Amino acid sequence: MGSGIFSCSETNIIINFSRNRFEGYLPSIIGDLVGLCTLNLSHNCLEGHIPASFHQLSVLESLDVSSNKIGGEIPQQLVSLTSLAVLNLSDNRLVGCIPKGKQFDTFENSSYQGNDGLRGLPLSKYCGGDDGVPQATTPVELDDEEEEEGDLISWQAVLMGFGCGLVIGVSIIYLMLSTHYPVWFSRMVVKLEHRIVARMKRC
Template structure:
């Protein structure tokens, strides 16, 4: 009986050790991946104006309002990077395979030297709803050979979208809200000598401002003409009744008199018809 209890205790201890080792192994982040993420975090500041919330309200979508917060604030070296907000690692290798920093209030630029491109095992990348003002979309995005999901919408990127096997499969929704982007699947073409220029200030702020001419339609024009005609008729009647100003009344009377004289002259020149007296 005592030996059976001892065997049960030994088995439970072994199961506990196996589960502990598996958990610690699955949460183990590679050192180079952690450094790359920390450097990527340091290349941005937190946007005090939540661009994602404003953009969501502009497009009548409140998904961004609910999910918008600075995810990178919780990132620090004392915690395994696989446990960081927005980061998902491969359980067996510890490589970062998913990075979701959508609506994270990131403000800054992404260039070809960004440590983001050190995460070569990325399969899913979501950077939507941040402000990468003045950033050209780097050709190094095309180096993510394992990438199956991409979302760069409403991130104020510009330039030509990289060409590659996986980039040919991404839909237009992956890039929507970036008027400076060109190439497939966007409507603007990079070829035929058309150079990609950074978006103008007007383009960058078109979602933040409403045109002062919005709502100015032909109905308003017709309404203005109608009121103007009525106002003119009323004022004309008042002037004729009060005989003020006199110079207008005089002009009207003189023109009327001339018309009457011309009519009388025409009638006087017309021969009268009738029988002659014998």
Template sequence: MEIRKLSKLEQLHLNINNLNGSIPESLLNCKNLVKLIFRVNYLQGNISKLDFSRLVHLQILDLGNNFFMGNLPKSLFACKSLTAVRVSSNSLIGPISPKITVLTSLTFLSLSNNSFSNLSEAIKIFAGCKSLVTLILSKIFYNETIPGEKNILGPEGFKKLQVLACGECSLQGEIPPATQPASGISLEEVESSQLQNLLVLDLSENRFSGTIPPEFSYLTNLEMLDLSWNLKTGQIRTSLKSLNFLSKFNVSYNDLEGPIPTGGQFDTFTESSYVGNDGLCGRVLQLSCSTNQPVRGEQYQHLADINLKKLQLEGFIAGFVIVFLSVLAVQAYNHQMSLFYRKKQIMDLSVIS
């Protein structure tokens, strides 16, 4: 049966099937398609040349983990019903088209592990996708510099965003103060600003410098913050204790220093959250911040170990002394008995004689 004759086809799930070749153009004539999933195959070809414009009902497109080339097809922006697009782990290149903002229903977008470029413009474009909930940008925009301008997201950017992943991009520069409230703005206005619904923020394995932005303290719904393997300096801000839902926190392998905050969620994080920062100190690292010596609990253990060794040594000495005295006592007793028998023998000899 020819694919083009499947006029009523709404869903096509062919993920993880070892398929190769290219997507047949006749498939794009199935105008009632709602879900098209080809994830994890060996498909290839230039997807820029594919015409998706007839798939007006398409809601989910998943082409991830294949060998496609080109850029995001311009015809894709005609699919106004799209809610989720995944093209991660292909060989796509080029800048992000601003036309993607016409996809007003788009909530999920994964572009990771490709060769897209022009991060500065891409951030502004993505901020215009007002329905985005999940944005995965890991392993793209390699070695680019993150723009340092304030409020790059604009007043309305990313209000619904819950997951933002930009790990393993080798991005450099300082994290922009995108969430910094202007002077005179009330707390209610701060809470309604961009990124306030963010739950997951992954900025790991980049080259971000500077201190941890104080604006992170305003992300009160944050559950995961990963800044590991960067070049962050300064101290871990105590204001981060206000993040009451934070369940995963990782700043390992930076150049941070000073005391690790205590209280709140910080009492739940382990040593693995902080390793690779030689200047950090605190109970979780068993290192006192005042003397760079073991903290009290470790000192008590250290003293206990010393006392145990002392007891063991004293026990050994006491045992040795007892044994030694016992030997002397036995020798003295034997000597006395020897003298007694010798004296007795002499007396016996005198009687006989």
């Protein structure tokens, strides 16, 4: 039995499409849904890579894409998701080293199990430098720290512009989906757009 749950509030969006039969790739344009708080696409037949654009989901607290066919490496950019409290990438085809730093230092083995090609802590397969000795700060980590300092702006201003920006973004997504993205995502965006329009009318 499949599921499809949307929850839209003034500050966040929750999308749950777990246990369906969705096929195709994870659209990188999901990264434009900057108010996304929870994304659950587990137990489907999705493939391809995790889009690096997911690092734009600055308020994302839970990401679950377990039990799919997703391959490639975990994008290093996802380390910038400082609100991420739940991560489940298990039972896919991921390879390479698990990113280090910030929230990724808190996730347990269960977040990655079932990916034979993954290496690095907390798994028993080590990447270079996983010897317990702290590594030197990389330029990428320095850039992330500088971005955090520069991003201390008023969240109220961000949220005020979020409503208009999301409607415009979803409209653009809808136009692009007809030829470039999977049918399942097109249906998801149309439903989400209707909810947003209905909420704006009530305001």
